[in-house]
Amino acid sequence: MADKLNVSLVSPERELFSGQVDQVDLPGTEGNMGILPDHAPLMAALSTGAITLYDGGKEEKFFVQGGFADVTPAGLTILAERALPLRDMTRDDLSAEIEKAKADLDALGDEGALAARQNIDGLEMLFDLV
Amino acid sequence: MASLKELKNRISSVKNTQKITRAMQMVAAAKLRKAQEAAENARPYAERIRGVIANLADSMGEGGGDAPKLLTGTGSDETVLLIVATADRGLCGGFNTNIVRRAREEIVAQERAGKSVKLYVIGKKGHDQLNRLYGDQIVKYISLKEERTLHAGIAKGIGEDVTSMFDAGEFDIAKLVFAKFRNVMEQDPVAQTIIPANASIDATEAGASAPDLGGAIYTYEPDEAGILEVLLPRSINTQIYSALLENQAGEMGSKMTAMDNATRNAGEMIDDLTLTFNRTRQAKITSELIEIISGAEAL
Numbered sequence: 001m002a003d004k005l006n007v008s009l010v011s012p013e014r015e016l017f018s019g020q021v022d023q024v025d026l027p028g029t030e031g032n033m034g035i036l037p038d039h040a041p042l043m044a045a046l047s048t049g050a051i052t053l054y055d056g057g058k059e060e061k062f063f064v065q066g067g068f069a070d071v072t073p074a075g076l077t078i079l080a081e082r083a084l085p086l087r088d089m090t091r092d093d094l095s096a097e098i099e100k101a102k103a104d105l106d107a108l109g110d111e112g113a114l115a116a117r118q119n120i121d122g123l124e125m126l127f128d129l130v
Numbered sequence: 131m132a133s134l135k136e137l138k139n140r141i142s143s144v145k146n147t148q149k150i151t152r153a154m155q156m157v158a159a160a161k162l163r164k165a166q167e168a169a170e171n172a173r174p175y176a177e178r179i180r181g182v183i184a185n186l187a188d189s190m191g192e193g194g195g196d197a198p199k200l201l202t203g204t205g206s207d208e209t210v211l212l213i214v215a216t217a218d219r220g221l222c223g224g225f226n227t228n229i230v231r232r233a234r235e236e237i238v239a240q241e242r243a244g245k246s247v248k249l250y251v252i253g254k255k256g257h258d259q260l261n262r263l264y265g266d267q268i269v270k271y272i273s274l275k276e277e278r279t280l281h282a283g284i285a286k287g288i289g290e291d292v293t294s295m296f297d298a299g300e301f302d303i304a305k306l307v308f309a310k311f312r313n314v315m316e317q318d319p320v321a322q323t324i325i326p327a328n329a330s331i332d333a334t335e336a337g338a339s340a341p342d343l344g345g346a347i348y349t350y351e352p353d354e355a356g357i358l359e360v361l362l363p364r365s366i367n368t369q370i371y372s373a374l375l376e377n378q379a380g381e382m383g384s385k386m387t388a389m390d391n392a393t394r395n396a397g398e399m400i401d402d403l404t405l406t407f408n409r410t411r412q413a414k415i416t417s418e419l420i421e422i423i424s425g426a427e428a429l
Contacts, residue, residue: 010178012282012371014171030351043186044351045360068361070182077178081364 003037006075007053009062011083016062021055024076026069027122029115035069035076042071047115048122050086050129051078061086063126065119086129094127134414137407141400148396154221155389162314162382168280169311169375176372179365183327185348186358198355200293200362203326204302210240211248211269211301212321213292215308215373216256217381218275223388225309225317225381226255232319233307237264248301252288252374269300280378282371289367296325304366308373309380315387317380324369327362 004020024035027049035042046069051062066081101123105116132140187201214233216226233249233256240247249268251257257271270291277284292304304325309317350357 008174008178010175012172012175012285012368013168015174018174028351040349041347042349042351043182043354043357045357068182068357070178070185072185077182079175079179079182079364 005035005037005039007078008075009051009078009080009083011067011080016080016083016085017053017060021053023054024078025050025052025054026078027051027064028069029118035071038073039071039076041073042069044069044071046078046080047118048126050126051080051083061129063089065122086126089126091127094123098123098127132406132410134407134410137403137410141403141407144396144399144403148393148400151389151392151396155386155393158222158382158386158389162379162386165375165379165382166311169372169379172368172372172375176368179361179368183361183365186354186361187327198358198362200296200325200366201327201358204299206302207245209246209248209301209303211250211292211295211304211325212236213250213288213304213306213324213370214252214256214260215306215370215377216251216253217377218254218273219381220255221388222381222385223391225384226253226259228317229307229309229319229377230256230259232321233260234263236305236307236321237267250292253377269295274374280371280374282367285371285374286367289363289370292325292370293363293366301325306369306373308377311376311379311383314383317384322369322373324366327365 004022005024007017007019007021007024008015009017022037026033026035026044027047029045029047032049033044046064046067048065051064053060053062062080063084063086064078064080064082067083068079070077070079098120101116101120105120183201212233214229216229220226237247237249247264247267249260249264251260251268251271252274254273254275257268257273261268272288274280274284295301296304303323305321306324307319307321309319311317
């Protein structure tokens with residue numbers, strides 16, 4: 001049996017996932033990345049987007065907004081600021097989020113505009129996924 | 131001796147009180163279950179974030195001269211901010227009083243050491259009690275009465291407030307005073323240091339110690355400083371959030387116990403009063419009988 005990656009996905013409210021998978025795709029602030037078992041230690045900030053867990057041909061997707069991914073030899077820990085199973089989200093939820101994010105972007109100056117734009121891009125991408 | 135009418139009134143009033151306390155006990159029991167669940171659900175996140183910070187602090191090493199102040203402190207410890215979290219409602223036994231007592235011990239100890247103390251009070255009951263003694267030291271007071279459920283957003287607001295006060299140089303050390311939920315009967319009031327962050331890690335058990343990286347070097351994306359800048363405030367928010375959750379569970383547990391006692395006391399009181407009521411009634415009948423019999427004999 002091939003090695004598996006220990007993953008735990010936690011948000012401040014609860015633990016959403018804990019277990020072993022083959023691969024995890026994450027939306028980093030510097031670009032999307034895939035984490036395989038035995039990845040080098042890594043600490044990455046997350047932006048808005050989908051986390052995909054691949055396990056034996058099955059996929060599980062989560063919505064995530066901000067947070068951190070911490071890769072150690074022991075496994076991957078995702079500390080999400082906000083996270084929900086993607087199947088719990090509807091297009092209506094997402095369009096509301098996008099509206100709000102756009103309003104935030106207008107309110108912001110240059111500072112933080114990049115993060116806000118990333119937020120909107122991530123949300124729009126998710127919109128297509130749902 | 132009280133008249134029968136008076137006794138009857140008292141019995142019915144105690145019975146009403148008992149009904150209320152019993153209802154409150156049941157409500158508290160239901161809420162306790164939810165609060166306990168919320169506190170338990172939030173634990174993994176708090177543990178992980180501590181572990182991650184321990185990791186980062188470790189890898190920053192001793193040479194971390196430019197490490198953020200939130201992690202290493204301002205280098206001074208002159209001004210201490212005590213964040214005292216209590217409940218907004220009373221009728222929960224000694225819960226609030228115990229937290230306030232813990233906070234006062236802390237204030238006295240710090241002031242004796244020559245430090246100045248500022249207070250940041252969360253919860254109406256704690257504010258009422260502290261305001262009497264240390265009214266001029268309270269820099270901020272927040273009531274959570276309006277909030278129907280505790281969510282991470284509340285803690286985030288408080289955390290951001292505290293962090294911005296720290297950035298403005300208003301204090302050097304922050305301690306969080308709240309009650310740790312052990313079980314329904316026991317809540318331990320504790321004072322936990324949250325700023326600087328490395329002090330709070332030293333204080334935690336070995337569970338949060340850094341994992342062995344096998345000699346490999348951490349990669350940071352974007353960079354170490356950027357990550358710490360976001361991670362540290364978040365960790366403070368998380369600690370405040372879990373303190374609020376622990377408090378909520380503790381409040382409900384304490385209220386349940388207090389109301390259980392009150393219900394039982396009311397029960398005893400009703401028994402006593404009923405006994406007195408019956409005795410009085412019998413005494414009255416007996417004396418009436420004696421009057422009738424002695425009246426009849428006299429004829």
